[in-house]
Amino acid sequence: MDTVTTLLLAFVISVTGLFIFIWSLRKNLFDGDPAAARVIFSEGEIGKVEEPALTPQQLASLQDTVGEHQMPEDPARAALMHKELEERLQADRSTSLVSFVFLSCAIVWLIIASSAGLISSIKLHQPDFLTSQAWLTFGRLRTLHLNAVAYGWCPMAAFGVAIWTIPRLLKTELVGGRFALLGCMLWNAGLIAGLGSIAAGFNSGLEWLEIPWQISILLVAGGALIALPLVYTLQNRRVKHLYVSIWYMGAALFWFPVLYLVAKMPGLHFGMEQATMNWWYGHNVLGLYYTPIALATIYYFLPKIIGRPIQSYNLSLLGFWALAFFYGQVGGHHLIGSPVPGWLVTLSIVQSIMMIVPVIAFSVNQHLTMRGHFKTLIYSPTLRFIVLGGMMYTLSSLQGSFEALRSINTITHFTHFTVAHAHLGLYAFFTLTMFGAMYFVMPRVMSWEWPYPRLIALHFWLVVIGFAIYFVGLTIGGVLQGLDMLDPAKPFMDSVRVTIPYLEARSVGGGIMTLGHLVFAFHFVAMALRYGPARIGPALFHKSAIAATQGA
Amino acid sequence: MESEVKLLSGAMVTLALATATLVIMPYMQLDDVKASPGLKPYTAAELRGREVYIANGCLYCHSQQPRSQAQTPADFKRGWGRAPVAGDYYYDSPPLLGTMRTGPDLFNIGARQPSADWNLGHLYQPRAYTPGSIMPSYPFLFDVKAKADPGDRVVNLPPGYAPPGEVVVARPEALDLVTYLLSLDHTYPIKNELTQGK
Numbered sequence: 001m002d003t004v005t006t007l008l009l010a011f012v013i014s015v016t017g018l019f020i021f022i023w024s025l026r027k028n029l030f031d032g033d034p035a036a037a038r039v040i041f042s043e044g045e046i047g048k049v050e051e052p053a054l055t056p057q058q059l060a061s062l063q064d065t066v067g068e069h070q071m072p073e074d075p076a077r078a079a080l081m082h083k084e085l086e087e088r089l090q091a092d093r094s095t096s097l098v099s100f101v102f103l104s105c106a107i108v109w110l111i112i113a114s115s116a117g118l119i120s121s122i123k124l125h126q127p128d129f130l131t132s133q134a135w136l137t138f139g140r141l142r143t144l145h146l147n148a149v150a151y152g153w154c155p156m157a158a159f160g161v162a163i164w165t166i167p168r169l170l171k172t173e174l175v176g177g178r179f180a181l182l183g184c185m186l187w188n189a190g191l192i193a194g195l196g197s198i199a200a201g202f203n204s205g206l207e208w209l210e211i212p213w214q215i216s217i218l219l220v221a222g223g224a225l226i227a228l229p230l231v232y233t234l235q236n237r238r239v240k241h242l243y244v245s246i247w248y249m250g251a252a253l254f255w256f257p258v259l260y261l262v263a264k265m266p267g268l269h270f271g272m273e274q275a276t277m278n279w280w281y282g283h284n285v286l287g288l289y290y291t292p293i294a295l296a297t298i299y300y301f302l303p304k305i306i307g308r309p310i311q312s313y314n315l316s317l318l319g320f321w322a323l324a325f326f327y328g329q330v331g332g333h334h335l336i337g338s339p340v341p342g343w344l345v346t347l348s349i350v351q352s353i354m355m356i357v358p359v360i361a362f363s364v365n366q367h368l369t370m371r372g373h374f375k376t377l378i379y380s381p382t383l384r385f386i387v388l389g390g391m392m393y394t395l396s397s398l399q400g401s402f403e404a405l406r407s408i409n410t411i412t413h414f415t416h417f418t419v420a421h422a423h424l425g426l427y428a429f430f431t432l433t434m435f436g437a438m439y440f441v442m443p444r445v446m447s448w449e450w451p452y453p454r455l456i457a458l459h460f461w462l463v464v465i466g467f468a469i470y471f472v473g474l475t476i477g478g479v480l481q482g483l484d485m486l487d488p489a490k491p492f493m494d495s496v497r498v499t500i501p502y503l504e505a506r507s508v509g510g511g512i513m514t515l516g517h518l519v520f521a522f523h524f525v526a527m528a529l530r531y532g533p534a535r536i537g538p539a540l541f542h543k544s545a546i547a548a549t550q551g552a
Numbered sequence: 553m554e555s556e557v558k559l560l561s562g563a564m565v566t567l568a569l570a571t572a573t574l575v576i577m578p579y580m581q582l583d584d585v586k587a588s589p590g591l592k593p594y595t596a597a598e599l600r601g602r603e604v605y606i607a608n609g610c611l612y613c614h615s616q617q618p619r620s621q622a623q624t625p626a627d628f629k630r631g632w633g634r635a636p637v638a639g640d641y642y643y644d645s646p647p648l649l650g651t652m653r654t655g656p657d658l659f660n661i662g663a664r665q666p667s668a669d670w671n672l673g674h675l676y677q678p679r680a681y682t683p684g685s686i687m688p689s690y691p692f693l694f695d696v697k698a699k700a701d702p703g704d705r706v707v708n709l710p711p712g713y714a715p716p717g718e719v720v721v722a723r724p725e726a727l728d729l730v731t732y733l734l735s736l737d738h739t740y741p742i743k744n745e746l747t748q749g750k
Contacts, residue, residue: 124654124686125686127679127685127686127687127689131689131690133692138609138612138613139608139611140607140608201608203607204606204646207611240554242556246559247559250556250563258567262571269646271585271638271642271644271647272638272647273575274646274647276574277578278646280570280575288567327570328574329569329570329574331570335649337635338649339617339637339641340578341582344577348574406623410619410624413651414651415653418652485626485653488626488629488630492630493682493684493685496684496685497684500686
């Protein structure tokens, strides 16, 4: 059978299968407002804003923008509401220690990773900067940056937010939190050892998988332990419907260990197969781990803050299964032009383009849910980070789909354009979303308010402006580099020289971003050390908040 | 959705499909690839040099995969060589294809730049040979001494780049790395098998 027939056949079968699968899960696909979308709200809570990062006055302004909220007056409903909120408080208390540990580790790795990234960036236009030590050479420091982000900041933030959110979504307490704590310790021990070995020059030579497999055992064991509470908590759930965030988080927490285990299996992979496996892993760790966790975060926090269920529950169902299906197979677009089987590259290009389906499903849903509520962005820092993060998901995914086309890939592959794209996804989408979630989660975790609200705004503008400089600069530089490289009349050095101003711009942008991270870390520590005013319980129980809301 | 079993089994099925297409099928298809005729296995020194190449992250700036003339004629015209086939990487574990060209492709650097002196000196200070280069210098692969000892490999640098009154001596890692770089020569002819029809 020739390549085109195989490919078409595989494609038709898989798309048909996908739609039968979605149909079997849900026959009433165009239901108006299913109960499942409202599962994140307690009795009488729809229409009530929730935003722990705000002062009572700001909260009152936020409530104003979405309209007045009526507390249930019927005593039976009011009693039910109080019972449900009491249960949520219990759920929050059960996760506070575990989430705090994960999020604290996340902050430490964020600072380490940013510093390594910034120094690497400077080295690209100051090549004789810090060259005397082997561990400081660009090739090692850049790899330390990637691994500290990919296995430090991102998973620690993701685990911290997921573990806090899951019991709330299942309306039960976290069960087995101590396994997660043990897992966290193993994971961090593994990561420290892994980074140490990369710095010392021991690495596997595969991008994203540099940590030697002997050390990876710690990460696999740690990851499995961290997933255990999810299983136990699911068994204890008190809700019938599994909310959309649970699908994404649950699937991601199971996808990652499988991916990592297969990828790191010693002695299994060979030659060019190793290259295809490398990008199967490299793209899926983004698509099937970080992306679903961040989407789950948006699907929970966005409706929760504005007090309104997501617009189309079924659209989110379509988005989830289309992502699960298409994203897994896009990795081959990293191998366009290399000697791997041609059908594989073509398949990945097709699936990359098909990724437009889940992306549009998500974007439309987010937009429709926010419609009429965009003014809330003025008041809620969480929402500002999360909504911007969601928009960047749309942008980076669409960019990624088109980058997979051979005509565009020929220009952008092998250039800094790809680096800019990677940061659009993992920074502007994932990291901003995690910042937003942390602003919401931490006051609940600590029972304490953010001490200096102005620092939240400062953090936001520093990282947004820094990233804009980073992304725009590097994107332009990458395209110019690619065009020069394709012109055989120009010496190769032209493609290097043309990028210098843009590489400098990247260092400036990266420096501003790092400054923003330092502000965030300072604020986090100030909160952990209990500066500023105390807060007890959820905002609804908070005396001044109730007074402010009722006064509004 | 109400069943976590349906959710997780569905999730695992989609991952299995992805694994089948990107890992298992290539595994079966590429299993019987033979080394390209004309490709020599690495020597022990070349393998040690390959480890130095990996340890210092050379692959993050240098690709080892010239593109086909059908995709772009530029790579071939720059003298980077023909498009590779799977058999060219038979002895490579892992293959160091690379994803960036902050520096030029090195698939045939051994044929393009066969001078060990040039390669050693270029590692010590790239800007001595290529003005404007942004490749890092690797002083930690070299020793600077007042006088060379017997058996030392002295690096001949262009005037003005050697430390005054001293000599630069290559450490074993630098010698291994250059041995590896000089072994990167895939200029032998091939019969095209896997890449046909792309």
